[in-house]
Amino acid sequence: MEVQVVTDVLAKNDAIADTLQRTFAEKGIFVFNLLGSPGAGKTSLLEATLTELSKTYRLAVIEGDLYTDKDADRIERLGVPVLQINTVGGCHLDAAMIEKAVAAMDLDALDMIIIENVGNLVCPAEFAIGEAMKVTVLSVTEGEDKPLKYPLIFKESAAVLLNKVDLLPYIPFDKEKAIADIHMLHPQAAVFEVSCTSKTGLDAWIAWLSERIEAQRKGAACKD
Known part of the structure; x- marks a missing residue:
């Protein structure tokens, strides 16, 4: 019975995630799910990324955290639209949370959405949330053993930033x-x-992201 419950939860989540992913693709919005442990430097990396890409693209951020909005405050100071999701102790964001947040956004005015997930190397890897890809931040202060200790998140990530x-x-x-x-x-x-x-290394990372934003925009244009 427990296996069935887990299966049902993931199936419902994946159905919402698939719908979100199709919507983002149709709108030409590149969305990635930023993952990593607490203290890995996700928000600092996000700030550096937004500072550069906001010169060229229309961006928004969805911030996931257990309780506070401190990270969202940091993003807001950059002038980038940001929506805060507090999971109130939950260890990850899910697709229903993203669906609700996206309903408050003007998707026609965006080129990219970055979703900064709750700091965790386990739970977020298991839940699709409509993203085009996952990106994991691994700080060198965490130790080189983390990829083998937490393999799923690294298997699922299109890019890893060794921070x-x-x-x-x-x-x-x-x-x-x-x-x-x-x-x-x-x-x-x-x-x-x-x-x-x-x-x-930030220039190479920014260039890599820019290529993917452009590819998503061109893909949507070809469908019109």
């Missing part, structure tokens, strides 16, 4: 092993070595 690489000279982190394990789990995953403090 805070400016700290590599000061901490025991086997970068080559971490990257090898990521590619063992997902051979096609793009891996970016980045630091928001030193601005390392």
